[in-house]
Amino acid sequence: MEHLVEYGLFLAKVVTLTVALVFAVALIAGISQRHRRSRKGELEVSAVHEEVRDERRQLRDAMSTRAERRAAHKKEKKEERQQARKGVSQAGKRLFVLNFNGDLQASAVEHLREEVTALLGQTSAEDEVVIRLESGGGMVHSYGLAASQLDRIRRQGVTLTVCVDKVAASGGYMMACVAHRIVAAPFAMVGSIGVLAQVPNVHRLLRKHDIDFEQITAGQYKRTLTVFGENTEQGREKLREDLEEIHEHFKSFIVEHRPTVDIDRVATGEVWLGTRARELGLVDELMTSDDYLIAQVDKGVPVYEVCYRKHTPITERLGVAAEQRVDSLLSRWWARLQDWHLWR
Numbered sequence: 001m002e003h004l005v006e007y008g009l010f011l012a013k014v015v016t017l018t019v020a021l022v023f024a025v026a027l028i029a030g031i032s033q034r035h036r037r038s039r040k041g042e043l044e045v046s047a048v049h050e051e052v053r054d055e056r057r058q059l060r061d062a063m064s065t066r067a068e069r070r071a072a073h074k075k076e077k078k079e080e081r082q083q084a085r086k087g088v089s090q091a092g093k094r095l096f097v098l099n100f101n102g103d104l105q106a107s108a109v110e111h112l113r114e115e116v117t118a119l120l121g122q123t124s125a126e127d128e129v130v131i132r133l134e135s136g137g138g139m140v141h142s143y144g145l146a147a148s149q150l151d152r153i154r155r156q157g158v159t160l161t162v163c164v165d166k167v168a169a170s171g172g173y174m175m176a177c178v179a180h181r182i183v184a185a186p187f188a189m190v191g192s193i194g195v196l197a198q199v200p201n202v203h204r205l206l207r208k209h210d211i212d213f214e215q216i217t218a219g220q221y222k223r224t225l226t227v228f229g230e231n232t233e234q235g236r237e238k239l240r241e242d243l244e245e246i247h248e249h250f251k252s253f254i255v256e257h258r259p260t261v262d263i264d265r266v267a268t269g270e271v272w273l274g275t276r277a278r279e280l281g282l283v284d285e286l287m288t289s290d291d292y293l294i295a296q297v298d299k300g301v302p303v304y305e306v307c308y309r310k311h312t313p314i315t316e317r318l319g320v321a322a323e324q325r326v327d328s329l330l331s332r333w334w335a336r337l338q339d340w341h342l343w344r
Contacts, residue, residue: 041310043118048097048293048303095128095296097305102135102172106142109149114308116149120156128159131179132289137170137192140246146171147253150178163289164188169271170196173282174250177257183292184274184283191282193254194269195247197239199225258282 057076061069098115100108119129131150137143153160162168162179169192176182176190184190206213206228213228224235224242251267261281277283297303 041114041308043115044307044309046305046307048305049297049301052294052297093126093128093301094123095130095293095301095303096123097130097132097293097303099132099305099307100135100146100175102133102138102143102146102175104138106135106138106146106171109142109146111308111310112146112149115306116152118308119158119306120152123153123156123158125157128161129153130161130163130289130293131175132163132165133168133172133176134164134166135169135172135175136167136189137172137174140171140195143171143174147175147178150175154178154180161292163287163292164190164274164283165289170194174253177254181285182283183285183287183289184277185288186274186286188274188277189271190274190277191266191271192269193250193267195243195250196269197225197243200227201225201231202228203230 057072060072064072096119098112098119100112102108123129135143150160150162159181160179161181161183162176164172164176164182164184165188166185167189168176168182168184169189173191173193203213203226215223215226215229217223221235221238224239225231226235247267251263254261254267255263258281266280266282272280272282274283274286278286293303
């Protein structure tokens with residue numbers, strides 16, 4: 001028992017020291033952060049064409065002799081000098097890549113709007129913006145806002161391309177159809193042009209246990225369906241009308257941006273593979289986003305990936321780290337305590 005008490009005291013000292021160290025580091029970091037101009041977030045820009053070139057060079061060098069590597073490096077330096085003499089003004093087209101991974105709330109739109117705002121101040125009609133889009137859809141208003149962000153690019157006169165490697169369904173396709181061109185992988189899932197609402201109802205369960213539920217509204221259709229109360233056919237019909245209205249707006253939006261699509265054929269809520277989606281006019285080309293971007297790099301187009309990252313407060317990061325450390329220490333202490341009971 002004495003060993004157990006000593007071990008507990010030792011553990012308490014370790015935890016106390018860890019917490020004190022975390023707070024000290026957090027205080028220092030907090031003071032240093034006061035000198036930063038912006039705490040909101042920042043853009044991260046990476047030159048994709050340079051990354052591709054470096055990877056190819058690394059593989060080539062691994063398979064070449066020393067003499068071959070020297071000759072290749074000499075040739076590259078000569079080409080770089082020639083390119084430098086041409087000057088930036090003759091660079092021509094540039095391509096900017098944004099990534100959008102959508103959830104039900106389209107929460108990535110907060111970063112998308114920052115990225116689009118930054119691009120609109122730097123792009124010209126010669127440039128192109130590529131959105132690598134992955135989303136199964138979600139809330140109507142959220143994806144409507146996301147589609148409007150992409151429309152800002154199009155209205156600027158910049159070529160907009162959407163690449164779909166996995167899925168662009170429902171709200172995801174609402175975003176995709178804004179583009180001048182949609183490129184999809186052969187097995188990407190595209191479509192789901194429909195509207196869905198589902199609400200669980202536990203009214204009979206509450207009634208079985210003699211539990212009353214009161215709901216007071218002002219306005220005949222303030223609440224159509226409810227989770228706890230008894231739903232009526234009138235409420236169901238009203239919700240159907242609302243969904244039909246949203247569906248009509250959805251279809252009109254697609255027709256506006258892709259007028260050649262047979263909207264009555266595709267607006268059934270069905271999902272198609274990329275190959276079939278191309279036949280239906282929902283996408284324009286079958287290709288992965290990697291192939292599309294590499295093809296641009298091979299043409300000599302500079303490709304830049306732009307990502308907005310929000311600053312996570314140092315105190316929050318350290319708090320999570322401290323919590324994980326304490327959990328680890330307590331888990332180890334508990335495991336050793338169990339071993340002590342087994343072997344005593």
